[in-house]
Structure formats: structure tokens, C-alpha cells
Amino acid sequence: MSARHPSIGYSLAVLFMLFSASQSLADLPTRDADVPLAYPVERLASAAISGGVPIDGIPSIDEPQFLSTEEADRYLSPDDVVFGVTVGDEAKAYPQRVLVWHEIVNDSMGGENISVTYCPLTGTALGFRRGKTSLGVSGDLVNSNLIMYDRATNSRWSQVLGTAISGPLKGQSLQEFPLLWTTWQQWKEKYPDTKVLSRTTGYARNYFSDPYGGYAPRSGYYASGGPTFPTLYEDSRLEPKEVVVGVRSAEGAIAFKKSALRQSLMAHHELNGMTFTAVYDASLDIVRIYLNPERSTFKHEDGQFYDGGQRWPADQLPLQALNAFEAMWFAWAAFYPETRLHE
């Protein structure tokens, strides 16, 4: 590089950086509008600690194999927790008893590459689009929550936030898709042709043992006590392991107490001029949250929601559905200390 033409070298360097960044973004699709955060990403990055395992010490499943419903019945119990995904007519279930040992499955559905992620410590299951790359377990945690890394840029992503807190893609947020936390019995009743993640993962694990406890019934770490690792904020409005269903938007963050919604079946919450409507879907034991700008009201009748004119199942209300997910209260409050709580 001649000293008389420094601008050529500078231009080439900038072009190379722009090309690399665009390639990285093509490898990993991100949202147009980033997920609302309560902290600067630098604060989150500085709060990250080692979870006691090295990078990929908890290996992701990168070549998942699947079983039919009949084959899965041989190793799943009706009350086993599964994380369900539907794309068009395709349905897949990812059993918690497998994901507890791997935390991330890099899969594809509907011709699109996806990552199904689960953090046992915070009780959170989220789905992300991963483009041409794959996600892995970094071994680090923030607010006791899984920090993922992408294998294209080695950026570090908080699972709950779906946002890179360090690395070349710092501040970017991943595109999410709904991942439903339900039971095997309920999922296969609703989607009898579902495929189920196989225990043939390429690794030797005892998939009949959960190192943290159990979900049917809830026991061990999942049932009581506080977080194992330090968090940025503590909120005592609920017990730390109480399950809430959370949603974050430009208006703010709201958490609905799931056990309350099992009883009330529907709840509305006003936040900064916007109405959020949560409905309980008994078919899958999940909570669905919608934006309800018109403040439409519904009554629950015979398992469906009636607005005075038509009847709607819980998953098809004539409102904008939001991507809500379950979390242990301590984790939701740690990431969103200003969160509203609807009990």
C-alpha cells in the first residue's frame, strides 16, 4: 500500500468491513426493530458470568432426528413437557427431557433454518430464525439466563432478550417465532401428525434424568428457591420460581401470572394507552397475548371466546398476536425491572 494513496487502502478496508457485516447479517437474520431493553447491552455484557461450563460444554443438537407420534409414545409420558412449533401444516415437538441436556436445537422447518432454545435455569423457551449459521451454548449466563453465541460472528446473545450483548452484532435482535410450552398429551391431541425430536442426538446422555428436578410434578430447582446465579434486580412481588407469561413491546413489558389466568381465563392490562389482552388456551395449557387497541371485550363460553357476534378459539382471536413466552418470575423481573405484573 503506497503512502501516496492511503485513501485507496482506507476505502478497501471500509468496503471489506461493510461486505463482512452484510454477509454476517445474511447469515443471521435480525429484526428491523430491536427488542426493547431495560439496560444498555454493555451493562448486560459486564454482568455476564461463567455458568461453570466452557463454550459448547453443553452441546447443541445440530443434526436432529425425529420420530413419529407412535415412536415418541414409547419414551414420552403424557405429562412430559414439550416445546411445540408449527409452520403451515408441519408440527414438531421438542421434549424438555432432551433439551435440558442440550439447550439448543438447530433445525429447519418450512424451508427455513430455526433454533429452538431452552434455558432450564430461567424456565424460558424461545424460537429464533438462524439463517445460514447456527447457535451454540456459550457457557456464560446473565441474570442466570443462557447466553448463546452464533457460529458466524461469535456474537453473544441473551436468550430472553434475543439480543446480542457483545460481539460484531451487538445491539441487534434475532427474529423470533412462537414456541409453545405444553405437554406431550396435549400437543399430540392437537397435532396428531407431529414429529418429535429423537433421543438419538449423537451424544451419550441419560434422557430419563433431569439434573435440576422435574416438571411432572414440579420438583427440585424448578419448584422452589431462588436463582442459582446472581441477577441484576430482585423483585419480591411473586415467588422467584412462579411462572409468568411475559411480553415486551414499545409500550413496555408486562407479565401475567399464569396460575391466575388458568382461573380467570382472560385478563386485560392497560399500558401507556395500549390494551393487552391475555387469554388462557386450555387445549395446550398456555397463555396467548394480543394487542387490543380497540379494547374489544370477549366472554368465555364453551372453551371459546365470544365477542357478541362470533366465537373464536383462543389461538385465533381477531387481534394482533404477540410473541409471549413463559419465564420464572425472578428472571423476567431481572431483565425487566420496570415490568408491569398482572396477578
Add this chain to the structure above:
Amino acid sequence: MSETAHWRAALRGVVHDGQSRHIVVWCTPLYAILYLWAIGDIHFHSWLPELSVIWTEDPVGLLFQQRNLFYFEGIAIINFPIATYLFSPTNLVIALLLAVLVGLNLAISWKRIRQAGRHRGQSSAALLVSIPALLAGTTCSAPVILVLLGIQASAAVLAFFSVLVPIALVLLIGALMFNLSHEGLKHERSEEGGRAEQEPPGIHTQ
């Protein structure tokens, strides 16, 4: 007598002593099983599956793949009637190495305690010598202790666990060398004393 000769003499003493030999023979497999259970390679259960072996798809590739420091991936799942064993040859070698060291240390310590019992003035010293071996063994049992006590691990404790195996190895090898040296020296002195008793009077030269 050289240090190595002391150690060989001490090991011969352990092998030839019935109680010490039994301690090593029984302690080694028991400790190895306890260690493998503590790290999660052995799971005990109440159901009775048929004996079966399920190999991973790439056992050679997984042989030295680390899950953590001194903790390696398994290459097969072996189902026994009351237990499931995630077979990792590398973890098994580490378990056996630790178990043999613990067994030898316990055997030598027990031998010294028994001998101190015959000579009361030396009993306290014998116990003190045996402590390093016992403490070294418990570092590997720390995860088990936490589980039994229901203590949730903090990040600091988990980080400490990752270096427990090398710490235990250093302590166990150091304790064994110390114990073997003392046993070997005592053996040498007892042999010298025996030779001195056997020499007839009048032979002493100036």
C-alpha cells in the same frame, strides 16, 4: 536407600499386609463408582431394562471431547438392570486413577493407625499423617456432599469444582509420596535393626 527404593518397600508392605490389601481391593472399585456417580456418568434407577449398549454415532470423535475440565463426553450408553452408565473411557481412567490413589493412601494410613495403636505415644502422629489422604479424597466427593446437603452451587463453587480433579490428584499423589517415604524409611530402619540383632558379638570392627 534411595527414595524410590523406600516407595517400593512401602508398596510391598501394603501388598503383603492382608488388611491393607483388602482396603485397596475394595476401595478402588467403590470409589470409582462413587466418583462416576458424582459426575453424572452413572445413574441408579428403580426400573429393570434389559442389558443393552447404545453407541454414539462418532465414538472416536467424542473420546477426548471435553464437557468441562477433566470431564469428557461419553461414547456409549450402557443400560443395566438398576443403573444407566454413560460410558466415557477417559472419565473411567480418571476415576480409576483417583480411586487407586485414594485406596493406597487409606491403606497406608490405616496400617500406620494400627501400628500406632500398639505404640500409644505415636497414635496422634499417625492420625495426623492420615489426614491429608482423607482430605484429598473428600475434594472429589464435594459434589456428592452438596447434593446430599441440598446446597445449591454458587458460581464460585461451580468454578471451584472445575479444578477439583487436578487439586485432588496433586493432594493424593503428594500424600502418597509422603506416606510411602515414611513407610519406606520405617521399613529400612526395622531391617537395619534386624540385621544388627543378627550379628554375633565380637564381630564389630573399628
